[in-house]
Amino acid sequence: MTVLAFDTATPATAVALCRSGEPPLEARDDPAPGRRPGHATRLLPLAVDLLRRAGIGWADLERIAVGTGPGTFTGLRVGIATARALARARGIPLTGVSTLHSLALGGLAAEAASQPFDAILAVLDARRREVFVAGWRPSALERGGEPFLSARALRPEALAEQVVELGLSPVLVGNGAVEFRSVLERSEALIPEGGSPLHQVSAIHHCRLVRALPGGDPADIHPEYLRLPDAEIARRSARP
Amino acid sequence: MILALETSCDDTCAAVVSTDGEIRSNVISSQGVHDRYGGVVPEIASRHHLELIGAVLDDALARAGASLEQDIELVAATRGPGLVAALLVGFATAKGLAAAHELPFAPVDHLHGHVAASFLAPRPFEPPFLSLIASGGHTLLARVGDRGPDFDAIAQTLDDAAGEAFDKGARLLGLGYPGGAALERLARDGDPLAFEFPTGERRAGLDFSFAGLKTALLYRVRELGEAEAERRRADLAASYQRAIVEALSIRVKRALLETGLGRLAIGGGVAANGPLRERLGTLEVELDVPPRELCTDNAAMIASAARYVDALSYPDYLDLDVYASGEQVLSAR
Ligand SMILES: [Zn+2]
Numbered sequence: 001m002t003v004l005a006f007d008t009a010t011p012a013t014a015v016a017l018c019r020s021g022e023p024p025l026e027a028r029d030d031p032a033p034g035r036r037p038g039h040a041t042r043l044l045p046l047a048v049d050l051l052r053r054a055g056i057g058w059a060d061l062e063r064i065a066v067g068t069g070p071g072t073f074t075g076l077r078v079g080i081a082t083a084r085a086l087a088r089a090r091g092i093p094l095t096g097v098s099t100l101h102s103l104a105l106g107g108l109a110a111e112a113a114s115q116p117f118d119a120i121l122a123v124l125d126a127r128r129r130e131v132f133v134a135g136w137r138p139s140a141l142e143r144g145g146e147p148f149l150s151a152r153a154l155r156p157e158a159l160a161e162q163v164v165e166l167g168l169s170p171v172l173v174g175n176g177a178v179e180f181r182s183v184l185e186r187s188e189a190l191i192p193e194g195g196s197p198l199h200q201v202s203a204i205h206h207c208r209l210v211r212a213l214p215g216g217d218p219a220d221i222h223p224e225y226l227r228l229p230d231a232e233i234a235r236r237s238a239r240p
Numbered sequence: 241m242i243l244a245l246e247t248s249c250d251d252t253c254a255a256v257v258s259t260d261g262e263i264r265s266n267v268i269s270s271q272g273v274h275d276r277y278g279g280v281v282p283e284i285a286s287r288h289h290l291e292l293i294g295a296v297l298d299d300a301l302a303r304a305g306a307s308l309e310q311d312i313e314l315v316a317a318t319r320g321p322g323l324v325a326a327l328l329v330g331f332a333t334a335k336g337l338a339a340a341h342e343l344p345f346a347p348v349d350h351l352h353g354h355v356a357a358s359f360l361a362p363r364p365f366e367p368p369f370l371s372l373i374a375s376g377g378h379t380l381l382a383r384v385g386d387r388g389p390d391f392d393a394i395a396q397t398l399d400d401a402a403g404e405a406f407d408k409g410a411r412l413l414g415l416g417y418p419g420g421a422a423l424e425r426l427a428r429d430g431d432p433l434a435f436e437f438p439t440g441e442r443r444a445g446l447d448f449s450f451a452g453l454k455t456a457l458l459y460r461v462r463e464l465g466e467a468e469a470e471r472r473r474a475d476l477a478a479s480y481q482r483a484i485v486e487a488l489s490i491r492v493k494r495a496l497l498e499t500g501l502g503r504l505a506i507g508g509g510v511a512a513n514g515p516l517r518e519r520l521g522t523l524e525v526e527l528d529v530p531p532r533e534l535c536t537d538n539a540a541m542i543a544s545a546a547r548y549v550d551a552l553s554y555p556d557y558l559d560l561d562v563y564a565s566g567e568q569v570l571s572a573r
Contacts, residue, residue, distance in 0.1 A: 089341055
């Protein structure tokens, strides 16, 4: 199966092209700190680069896969709007992949690490001193299995407490793990060093998950915001 | 045929228009969720756009009896000005649709879209003319020399947009959001000469200003007291509406004189206002008043404008971004 996968839930624009029997191709844009994400301007050019490198065209794609977050709201919408449009225009199925799931799957490569672990937690910076997090047992990850810790937004302190309460020795990956390292390392968590690619969302892992996930109608794929809009939070708290 | 998407504010729009300006379909989904927040909330509008755009697009193609693969020669979308997060939903969708079939793509300025509503069949209104575009987001006078995007913006608002003045007045009078249509309805039972509100007649120049008007209504309501203001709500609405209409028409008249143009076209949500249409009808010029659904935000006008911009061929448009402000138009002054 020929899959074009991408993710725009974090500041990165991550794109991959995966074909059966061929090594996956990846292209990405990681904006320097403080620079605006390039989702709107880089996503399609990166996808076209990969098609060229593979020597194929849009008509050869059999599946689109897109990261559904959680992550930055605008980034998610650019990714999902683009994915739906491509899948609809080509008449091919679209698969939604949890960005946290893909990140955690990539974290399995930490196996080479010095100490053993019994869980992988994907931790993304959710701003406002919160993280988006979900956790998997390593055995469940490959099979596209369900997380034992479902996706949620938490203060890093609360996450550290949960890790202790659950008696876990996890690996934590993602930009949220790096950002809040000092708080999160109070638990038994292992966090790879800051520059490690384990912290990057890579669409290659989306491709791996696509094999375990169904493809369907583009209209059925929705972003996982996990948070209400500010105006709605304000409105609800203003009501008596 | 041209497929166009428009998502610059809170209406999710798709349309199919033939290259000679015939509307094959013009689908508008008004979100109607913003009244509880007292205004359009960008994040909420953007979430709704993403939920609605697919169905709106399918509907536009189905009603036109058109298929993307066989009938669409050009894809267009509003690039700005507008709410960035909202614009991105339509823009990313349109770029994706065009890319997948390697079609050319036309990025359209929203204000050019409003002007280009006048170029649609069956009665295209030919430039040169003066264009008044008035809505909740913009208030603008432009000298339109041809059908292209390089029209000359000669006046703008210094503070609120005309539609904002309607909405803010409506809120002071206890009407919901958006308040323009509700205020117009209430004003039907009122006396437009009951109260005097500023029209900016004595202020020179072509630029608009509505902030003082809104403040004047606020003071008048306070002076009257709650009970009396309630009793005279219709008079207040009618007088306030008259002031907005006069403020607009005074400057339209000046601009016609200054430019020597004898033709006028109007667009934008405020151009759907009955008394404004009547008032401008009394000016001794040739007037183009598009149907209401082509005055308020819609994608048929974006498709119309797309016919007169330089479309980019695949893949030259893939890295285009949207823009929030109208600087690109106003810098033409
Ligand atoms: Zn408009």
